[in-house]
Amino acid sequence: MRRLRTVATLLGVAIIASADVGSPNVIFDGNAGPYPVRVVVRPPTVVPGLADVIVRVGAPDVRRVVLRPVYARVGANGAPQGDDAKPVSGQRSVYTGQVWLMVRGAYSVYVSISGARGTGTAIVPVNAFAAGRLGLSRGLGALLALLGVVLLAGLVTIVRAASGESLLPPGQTLDSRSRRHANVTAAIATPVLGLLVLGGAKWWSSVDAQYQRSMYRPPAVDAAVTTAAGDRAAGPGRMLTLSLRDTASYRALLSAVIPDHGKMMHLFLVKDPDLSAFAHLHPIQTDSLTFSTPVPGLPAGRYRVFGDLALENGTTMTVTTSVELPELGVSTPPRDPDDAWAVTPVVTQLWPAASVPIANDRLVMSWAGTATPFHAGEITELRFAVRTRDGAPANLEPYMGMTAHAVVMHHDGSVFVHLHPMGTVSSAAQQVFVLRDRGDTTRAGRVRIDSTPAAMTMPAASEFMLPYEFPKPGRYRIWVQVKAGGVPWTAAFDADVVK
Amino acid sequence: MATAIEPRESIVRAAVEPTQAPASWHAYTVVVGALCVMVGVYWDISWHMSIGRDTFWTPAHLLIQAGGLLAGISSGYVALETTFRGSDAERNASVSFWGFRAPLGAWICIWGCGAMITSAPFDNWWHNAYGLDVKIVSPPHTVLAIGIFAIVLGALLLTLAQQNRAAPELRRRLAWVLAGTGGLFIMNFALFLTEYSERRMMHSAFFYELTAAVFPFALATMGRAIKLRWAATAAALFYTAIMLVLMWIIQLFPATPKLGPIYQHVTHMITLSFPLLIIAPAVCFDIVLQRLDDRLSTMPLAAILGVVFVLVFMAVQWPFATFLVYSPIAHGRLFNADNFVYWMPPRYEALTRRFDPPAPGAWPFAVHVLITMAIASVSAGFGLLRGRWMTKVRR
Numbered sequence A: 001m002r003r004l005r006t007v008a009t010l011l012g013v014a015i016i017a018s019a020d021v022g023s024p025n026v027i028f029d030g031n032a033g034p035y036p037v038r039v040v041v042r043p044p045t046v047v048p049g050l051a052d053v054i055v056r057v058g059a060p061d062v063r064r065v066v067l068r069p070v071y072a073r074v075g076a077n078g079a080p081q082g083d084d085a086k087p088v089s090g091q092r093s094v095y096t097g098q099v100w101l102m103v104r105g106a107y108s109v110y111v112s113i114s115g116a117r118g119t120g121t122a123i124v125p126v127n128a129f130a131a132g133r134l135g136l137s138r139g140l141g142a143l144l145a146l147l148g149v150v151l152l153a154g155l156v157t158i159v160r161a162a163s164g165e166s167l168l169p170p171g172q173t174l175d176s177r178s179r180r181h182a183n184v185t186a187a188i189a190t191p192v193l194g195l196l197v198l199g200g201a202k203w204w205s206s207v208d209a210q211y212q213r214s215m216y217r218p219p220a221v222d223a224a225v226t227t228a229a230g231d232r233a234a235g236p237g238r239m240l241t242l243s244l245r246d247t248a249s250y251r252a253l254l255s256a257v258i259p260d261h262g263k264m265m266h267l268f269l270v271k272d273p274d275l276s277a278f279a280h281l282h283p284i285q286t287d288s289l290t291f292s293t294p295v296p297g298l299p300a301g302r303y304r305v306f307g308d309l310a311l312e313n314g315t316t317m318t319v320t321t322s323v324e325l326p327e328l329g330v331s332t333p334p335r336d337p338d339d340a341w342a343v344t345p346v347v348t349q350l351w352p353a354a355s356v357p358i359a360n361d362r363l364v365m366s367w368a369g370t371a372t373p374f375h376a377g378e379i380t381e382l383r384f385a386v387r388t389r390d391g392a393p394a395n396l397e398p399y400m401g402m403t404a405h406a407v408v409m410h411h412d413g414s415v416f417v418h419l420h421p422m423g424t425v426s427s428a429a430q431q432v433f434v435l436r437d438r439g440d441t442t443r444a445g446r447v448r449i450d451s452t453p454a455a456m457t458m459p460a461a462s463e464f465m466l467p468y469e470f471p472k473p474g475r476y477r478i479w480v481q482v483k484a485g486g487v488p489w490t491a492a493f494d495a496d497v498v499k
Numbered sequence B: 001m002a003t004a005i006e007p008r009e010s011i012v013r014a015a016v017e018p019t020q021a022p023a024s025w026h027a028y029t030v031v032v033g034a035l036c037v038m039v040g041v042y043w044d045i046s047w048h049m050s051i052g053r054d055t056f057w058t059p060a061h062l063l064i065q066a067g068g069l070l071a072g073i074s075s076g077y078v079a080l081e082t083t084f085r086g087s088d089a090e091r092n093a094s095v096s097f098w099g100f101r102a103p104l105g106a107w108i109c110i111w112g113c114g115a116m117i118t119s120a121p122f123d124n125w126w127h128n129a130y131g132l133d134v135k136i137v138s139p140p141h142t143v144l145a146i147g148i149f150a151i152v153l154g155a156l157l158l159t160l161a162q163q164n165r166a167a168p169e170l171r172r173r174l175a176w177v178l179a180g181t182g183g184l185f186i187m188n189f190a191l192f193l194t195e196y197s198e199r200r201m202m203h204s205a206f207f208y209e210l211t212a213a214v215f216p217f218a219l220a221t222m223g224r225a226i227k228l229r230w231a232a233t234a235a236a237l238f239y240t241a242i243m244l245v246l247m248w249i250i251q252l253f254p255a256t257p258k259l260g261p262i263y264q265h266v267t268h269m270i271t272l273s274f275p276l277l278i279i280a281p282a283v284c285f286d287i288v289l290q291r292l293d294d295r296l297s298t299m300p301l302a303a304i305l306g307v308v309f310v311l312v313f314m315a316v317q318w319p320f321a322t323f324l325v326y327s328p329i330a331h332g333r334l335f336n337a338d339n340f341v342y343w344m345p346p347r348y349e350a351l352t353r354r355f356d357p358p359a360p361g362a363w364p365f366a367v368h369v370l371i372t373m374a375i376a377s378v379s380a381g382f383g384l385l386r387g388r389w390m391t392k393v394r395r
Helices: A002-011 A138-162 A176-214 A427-438 B009-013 B025-050 B059-085 B088-092 B104-130 B139-165 B168-192 B205-225 B231-250 B279-292 B298-326 B346-351 B365-392
Strands: A026-032 A035-042 A049-057 A062-071 A094-101 A105-115 A118-128 A220-226 A239-245 A266-271 A277-281 A284-287 A290-294 A301-311 A316-325 A340-343 A355-358 A363-367 A379-388 A405-410 A416-419 A463-469 A474-484 A487-498 B095-097 B100-102
Touching: A026 A105, A026 A118, A026 A463, A035 A105, A035 A118, A049 A062, A049 A105, A062 A094, A105 A427, A118 A316, A118 A427, A138 A176, A138 B095, A138 B104, A176 B104, A176 B139, A220 A301, A220 A316, A239 A266, A239 A301, A239 A316, A266 A416, A277 A405, A277 A474, A277 A487, A316 A416, A340 A487, A355 A487, A363 A474, A363 A487, A379 A474, A416 A463, B025 B059, B025 B104, B025 B139, B025 B168, B025 B231, B059 B088, B059 B100, B059 B104, B059 B139, B095 B104, B100 B104, B104 B139, B139 B168, B139 B365, B168 B205, B168 B231, B205 B231, B205 B279, B205 B298, B205 B365, B231 B279, B279 B298, B298 B365
Parallel strands: none
Antiparallel strands: A026 A035, A035 A049, A049 A094, A062 A105, A105 A118, A220 A239, A239 A290, A266 A277, A266 A301, A277 A340, A284 A290, A301 A316, A355 A363, A363 A379, A379 A463, A405 A416, A405 A474, A474 A487, B095 B100
16 A cells, blocks of 8 residues: 555545545455455556455465456356465465456455365455546656657658658769758658647547546435424434435446445444544435435534445445534434444544543443554554453444444545454445355346345454554544444544554 | 659659669568567457456567567668668668668668557556556557558568669569568558457448558559559458468467456457458459559549449458358358457347447448548558659669
8 A cells, every 4th residue: 555655646646435435455354264364455546457465364274375356247257267376475374466457347356265174265345446547757758758759750850761862773862852852741741740649649638538537436415404303202303315316427326225234325424624423324225316314413513424335236335425414403313223423522542542431431442452653554453342341341242243343534534434343345245246156146247136135243252353554644533333232332533643 | 741742753764773682681681570560469469359468578569579679670780780881882772860871661660669669658657547458549559550560661661672673583572572561561450440340340331431541552552562463462462361370370279368357258369350351452453553553643543443442342341241240150260250359248249240230310321432432542542652652762
């Protein structure tokens, strides 16, 4: 990532995210069959392009690591055989390789690990979108311009020779009339060649404009808040409705929304600009492009809105907008029992040590990671422990199938990502590939998802780790959510990330 | 441009003593370089159709670069040799370029090599900026194609200059070398237009308009410049032979795609489609030129050649395309009509089993035929002028 960032800085790449904001790298922490594995995929900013893949295997008995780029529409049957990842010298159990992402859409990198205990495969979904536009560096521009001028001057000279001296029998010299004729021809050729070069430049511009039109951008979305009379017992409710819409040049959704962790959308609200309030809600889908949810708990004010969606074609995306929330008035009850929110006017620094009371002061969530500064572009293990007031491990329950959910956001809003202990990947996108490979498809390519993919269940340990790679330096807010006593709880931390 | 220049009276009148000197090693070297480049380009396209994986170090890329460097470096050597150590005869058979001296064809080869080298960083940046292209026609590829075109042209001119100075016996041998180089010249156009010459397009006006823009030019050039009775035919025959040999041989090698998604499970190298039947209009061009070249001026001759090209080419290519698209006999290695690239989805494969319908609101086809004839006539006119100029090149 450090390299990517450097390149981006030097050449003016504008990174636009897909299933996140400003955090394109994909991290998977899980298992490939019997082998524990962590996979980092750094997708290219252009497609077709090369994705860098780093595999760290947590087992000594590994013989071979193979990487295959699998496109969602065709599954593993339509994927190349793959290439061996090469072991990194000096780093035990770390392998690296590259895979080509040739077309836009949903890919997965299939990481197959062979060893003494057989072969296992991890599926790591990656969106392949054109997300950056590379500027022409000054040095390369100057080099190309110089070569172009030399070639043009050479061509004019050739035209002059072709219309004059080359027609003379050996030994003769050009008379003044022939020389004038050759000069006139060269003079005519010069503007003609100039026009051809201009035509080439125009062609280049049109390719560039076409490319920019086809770059990925999240769909346009409108947010509206109503305070209609809701439940009679609860009084007027505060409803937020998000409407995705097509634009003149861009279709909002290319395929149907599928549930991820059992929810059609994971919606996050963050109070602007002080980040002092946060909510993780789960709207219902009222039609293919409209989502609505009550907004409980949050104080009035301006909010950034992030909506995570998983699509049937295997891609994931984050839609963003902002909304002005009015006063709550009487309470608005949550619609979904997994909705969670927190108002945190004071937030402590994560590092070197932080503890935040949650669950009405009955539990404490503490930083349990190593005491080193966080570096951008490096894998960081965000490790937390939840304990009771007397120091005993808390009895946590799975929250939407996971031990914990977390949201990491740069204070300026330029980075936003939804994390789990399994990393940044969407389990729904993984499910699409599993179904595709099993043959649950139609000829037209749609996955036959008759019901929601089963939410993953995993034991809810009281200590957990969220792997992440901060894309750039700066101050980040991290909201960590766990479930205890049937209720989701949110703790907020700040983290400073250096180069 | 130089192609439109009528030869100067003083030059035409100049007496030319035929030379008995053997053809120079340089001309043959450059022809071999041009052949390497064109075979490399064909192989590279086939590589992209079958294997897909693209690095600078694919054998096809290396063959292209080696061919370009062979032509460019040998020409550079000749330029230095002629400038600093050349005999009077060598210096007298050369032209001046920024203070250096070499035959015109050598300068064009050097220029072509320079264009090919320039295209490399441009193409590399292009891939980084817009993604690895699977298109042939892109701005950096066009720079490369112009460089390749220049190398083939340089090879032609080097041999032509010698042909035009040579005694009859050597002239005849050189003429056959020229016909082979002319085949490469035609092949260069054909490969560059590959994306617009798919079988399904061969009943559309655009295909004929595009082919009419380039092939009459190439055939008329060869017909006039090469001192053979059937010059255009010979060049077209070489083009057809090279394309067929490459098509039949390369597909014998096993290959599997290294990129995905894979829609066609390719097991051997996929090669380009059966070559265009340029041979038919080429024969007619020679007949027309044999009978009318001395009697008519360029314009009426170009008009006749344009009409002949369209009528003859359509007469053979149209039914042959029908055969390729619809006949099961066309499938298989001989006619290669099932050469589906690995990335071709089933729905697109279905489109290749019928001809593209005309665009909504398109003009009647007869109007397009007239337009195509006009284009072919202009193209043939330029070819005739260029061919005449080429017969006068002495250096």
